[in-house]
Amino acid sequence: MKKAVVIGAGISGCTVARALAEKGYKVTVFEKRNHIGGNAYECFDEHGIRIHKYGSHIFHTNEQRVYDFLSRFTEWYPYEHKVLGLIDKKFVPIPFNFTSLEALFDKKESDYLKEKLTRVFEGKEKVSVLDLLNADDDKIKDFGQFVFDKVFVNYTAKQWGVPIEQVDKSVINRVPVILGYDDRYFQDKFQVMPLLGFTDMINNMLNHKNIKVKLNFDAKKLFSFRNGKVYKGSFPYSGKVIITAAIDEMLNYVHGVLPYRSLEFEFTNYNQPDFQAAAVVNYPNDEKFTRITEFKKLTNQIADTTTVAREYPMTYDIKAEKGNIPYYVINNEKNNLMYSKYKAEIEGIKNVSLLGRLAEYKYYNMDNCVLKALELADKISG
Ligand SMILES: Cc1cc2nc3c(=O)[nH]c(=O)nc-3n(C[C@H](O)[C@H](O)[C@H](O)COP(=O)(O)OP(=O)(O)OC[C@H]3O[C@@H](n4cnc5c(N)ncnc54)[C@H](O)[C@@H]3O)c2cc1C
Incomplete structure (x- = not known):
């Protein structure tokens, strides 16, 4: 044989x-x-x-x-899968979409931006934040800068341990900006x-x-x-x-x-049925961790308590006590x-x-x- x-x-x-x-x-x-x-x-x-x-x-x-x-x-x-992100003290959908826009801009400004984005990127359901930053239109550029600063800059620096300028563009492009109200994290045919x-x-x-x-x-x-x-x-x-x-x-x-980027997970069980509004909540800016996952919301498990994991990115070092698992290739x-x-x-x-x-x-x-x-x-x- x-x-x-x-x-x-x-x-x-x-x-x-x-x-x-x-x-x-x-x-x-x-x-x-x-x-x-x-x-x-x-x-x-x-x-x-x-x-x-x-x-x-x-x-x-x-x-x-x-x-x-x-x-x-x-x-x-x-x-x-749905993800929220804490931006300017509000939990808004990530990838950033029109709901996020409406939550963070006043009605007049958000109506203006939605109309402009739809017109300039006609026929597109999503764009990269780099597309927004490179647009000819100043208003779209400013909006791109807002999303870049609030959603990408600090999250990416925490995740990769280097300033965003040193991170490969393909990594930044993994998370799009949605030109509509689709709040799913993935758009694939099979999501199960x-x-x-x-x-x-x-x-x-x-x-x-x-x-x-x-x-x-x-x-x-x-x-x-x-x-x-x-x-x-x-x-x-x-x-x-x-x-x-x-x-x-x-x-x-x-x-x-x-070289790899590594992670440490801090697991905490809370004596309450629910912890947060989505399975994953991103913390792009002030906290040391990048995100919190509440597992019951992924697994559909019913229980009186709930367990979450806070995720801390760190340098990979095979000999270190923490960060010794290779997670993300660089x-x-x-x-x-x-x-x-x-x-x-x-x-x-x-x-x-x-x-x-x-x-x-x-x-x-x-x-x-x-x-x-x-x-x-x-x-x-x-
Ligand atoms: C934080 C995180 C979140 C992710 N989330 C998603 C997601 O939501 N959806 C998705 O599709 N993908 C996700 N991925 C990617 C996913 O983890 C990988 O695609 C997948 O696990 C890779 O499988 P693998 O078998 O190639 O590698 P691994 O899962 O790493 O398996 C390799 C195995 O080899 C074993 N091994 C290593 N050295 C030896 C040795 N010397 N002798 C014997 N065994 C050895 C290891 O112990 C390990 O079990 C995520 C990745 C990360 C880091």
Whole structure:
């Protein structure tokens, strides 16, 4: 029987494991944590509230193939994510939309701006804040500056630890300005959440006779990559190896440590049924944390108490007590160059593939991970 090893039991690793198992491969998944699911892991806290241990995860996709694949492992409930932000002492929809505009400007000014935005960007449902700043019209420019200053500048600096000018434009463009009243955070075709959570869905994926999962197992202790070969212990290994773990760690940091932004989550349980008006509330300006997530509003759980997480961005340092988990890749010229050296080494090994956010050093949403994993399994199996 054909053999494959998958390093990392996040959504990327578990999807490729399942797809290869169905194509007749005997697959072993190695995971160094004591649980599956990677950063999409959900569990119950000591108060019986289902939480997202590594930050709130919301499923959304336009990919039919991804939706169909995952639907084999979970039932769904409809969930359209809504986010509020505290701006000038008011909670307004984020992405900034016409409701936010009406809340923060007087009626005359907001009517004027709405009419002008609709006319200048005719036919567009959303624009980037950079589009507003670059507009020819002075009023739109001023409005763009308002949104930029109140919503983006401090949030981005907190999130990335550098002034906004040093952050890649693609990061700023991830959150649009909506030219209307749509207050959903995502506009994708499928916006649903797994009925019993992501861990349950991923666990069902791994439930296949050809898949073995080894938790608490650092794959680096068994596998090494050198001289154009992969070794299992001291012997060359000829099965397929899919790495979803951090590529620099796998190659002993020979080209340096790839930089990431890290996060710390402060979980608090309140003895009250509700805490805030939306599942996620952003605090762009005065507070040290960037946002508060109230999990019950994501998971639809009914309970007398509620648990929230305050999210503090920080520098990633693998040896530090806090901030030792790599969360967000920092794609810039220098870091991408370092990554390309790691990638070139792995590409020289014909039975090894890189998959997922840590191995590819890219920000991926979960649906991107699933699609890439399915495509990789197709390629491997020919
Ligand atoms: C705060 C935050 C919020 C997010 N919210 C969303 C969202 O709302 N919607 C969305 O679609 N996406 C979201 N994402 C993105 C999402 O987390 C990723 O797309 C997804 O989790 C990546 O899966 P992965 O399997 O590639 O990586 P991971 O989930 O990181 O899995 C990699 C696994 O490899 C394991 N591993 C590492 N080293 C080793 C080793 N040496 N040996 C064995 N195992 C190892 C790790 O322990 C981990 O379990 C969010 C990301 C962050 C940071």
